[in-house]
Amino acid sequence: MKIRDIQVGEIKIPLKKPFRTALREVYTIENAIVRIETDTGNVGYGEAAITPVITGDTMGSIKWAIMEHIRPSLIGMDIENIEEIMNRIDNSLVNNSSPKAAVDMAIYDLYGQLYNTTVYKLLGGYRNKITTDITVSVNDPEEMAQDSIDALERGYKTIKVKVGKDWKVDLLRLETIRKAVGNKVNIRIDANQGWTPKEAVRVMRMMEDKGLDIELVEQPVKAYDIEGLKYVTDNIDTPVMADESVFSPQDAVNIIINRAADLVNIKLMKTGGIHNAIKICNLAEIYEMECMLGCMMESKIGLTAACHLAGGKSIITKFDLDAPNLCAEDPVDGGAIYKESLIVLEDDLGFGFRKIGNIIYD
Ligand SMILES: C[C@H](N)C(=O)N[C@@H](CCC(=O)O)C(=O)O
Numbered sequence: 001m002k003i004r005d006i007q008v009g010e011i012k013i014p015l016k017k018p019f020r021t022a023l024r025e026v027y028t029i030e031n032a033i034v035r036i037e038t039d040t041g042n043v044g045y046g047e048a049a050i051t052p053v054i055t056g057d058t059m060g061s062i063k064w065a066i067m068e069h070i071r072p073s074l075i076g077m078d079i080e081n082i083e084e085i086m087n088r089i090d091n092s093l094v095n096n097s098s099p100k101a102a103v104d105m106a107i108y109d110l111y112g113q114l115y116n117t118t119v120y121k122l123l124g125g126y127r128n129k130i131t132t133d134i135t136v137s138v139n140d141p142e143e144m145a146q147d148s149i150d151a152l153e154r155g156y157k158t159i160k161v162k163v164g165k166d167w168k169v170d171l172l173r174l175e176t177i178r179k180a181v182g183n184k185v186n187i188r189i190d191a192n193q194g195w196t197p198k199e200a201v202r203v204m205r206m207m208e209d210k211g212l213d214i215e216l217v218e219q220p221v222k223a224y225d226i227e228g229l230k231y232v233t234d235n236i237d238t239p240v241m242a243d244e245s246v247f248s249p250q251d252a253v254n255i256i257i258n259r260a261a262d263l264v265n266i267k268l269m270k271t272g273g274i275h276n277a278i279k280i281c282n283l284a285e286i287y288e289m290e291c292m293l294g295c296m297m298e299s300k301i302g303l304t305a306a307c308h309l310a311g312g313k314s315i316i317t318k319f320d321l322d323a324p325n326l327c328a329e330d331p332v333d334g335g336a337i338y339k340e341s342l343i344v345l346e347d348d349l350g351f352g353f354r355k356i357g358n359i360i361y362d
């Protein structure tokens with residue numbers, strides 16, 4: 001099965017309500033979709049999220065990276081030589097993790113098709129059911145409490161609450177939410193780099209003293225500030241999770257050996273796809289560090305790939321794979337089956353996409 005062509009299109013999906021974090025505000029997902037066709041007529045799909053404030057990748061840079069740098073080195077390659085394909089993707093240019101992820105996903109989709117099996121089984125076959133949390137965007141405390149109650153009514157057992165705007169209001173946000181949902185919901189929080197190290201320690205200790213029972217705090221400080229992250233980890237009881245501080249396996253090594261965080265949030269858009277995410281899983285297993293598998297604002301194309309990795313790896317014990325549930329539409333027929341918090345993987349070939357609507361190719 002040899003690669004005949006690689007195309008990049010665009011997809012637009014409106015959200016149910018604006019997605020707000022300390023870093024950005026999103027109304028519509030506008031992402032790049034990769035389509036790889038082989039000489040056997042098989043087709044594989046992948047997705048690259050436009051998240052310039054985190055990865056630096058834009059629609060223009062993603063298309064250019066794929067068409068001008070990655071595509072030429074892959075045309076004619078045999079899918080069974082996946083090792084060499086992944087080396088070529090990684091070596092085609094530095095950084096650009098989202099376009100690399102999109103191509104990597106499409107290759108894995110084809111790899112499953114080549115061996116007539118579903119991808120999560122090739123990756124370890126550990127589970128075919130996953131329970132995701134749901135994100136509560138950062139807004140006024142009352143609106144966030146209402147969103148948390150809605151999540152509870154829709155069956156979510158874990159909410160991921162966005163904070164990091166102003167630590168005093170963040171404390172009020174969590175107090176209001178905990179009061180509204182009681183102890184029926186597990187609460188994790190994500191500051192998306194919004195606090196200084198000292199603010200983070202201060203506000204987290206206050207949350208601990210008030211008994212708000214926070215499962216973990218994600219990326220309290222700036223991505224580059226590993227010393228600041230370690231300062232927070234050393235000075236609070238709540239587990240600290242590195243997100244924007246960990247893109248590559250090398251970043252993960254650095255966090256682990258310096259004990260700068262207790263947990264890592266792996267995202268395909270940061271690692272450059274499944275093949276590097278597996279390396280982080282292996283490292284995490286060696287050092288007995290549980291991982292979360294997270295996502296950017298992606299459609300069910302990117303999320304199906306992520307779900308297959310989650311299905312394969314036991315070291316991934318926490319799941320923030322909610323983006324399709326935040327979308328007002330699902331253009332994907334097939335792939336992972338989303339029923340609010342429950343995600344099911346069926347025994348399809350590859351990722352099991354039957355039809356994907358609304359992709360616009362140049
Ligand atoms: C969508 C997911 N729940 C999430 O919060 N992901 C990111 C932010 C994604 C984005 O800005 O597109 C995270 O920081 O964990």
Ligand SMILES: [Mg+2]
Nearest residue numbers: 190218219243
């Ligand atoms: Mg995060």
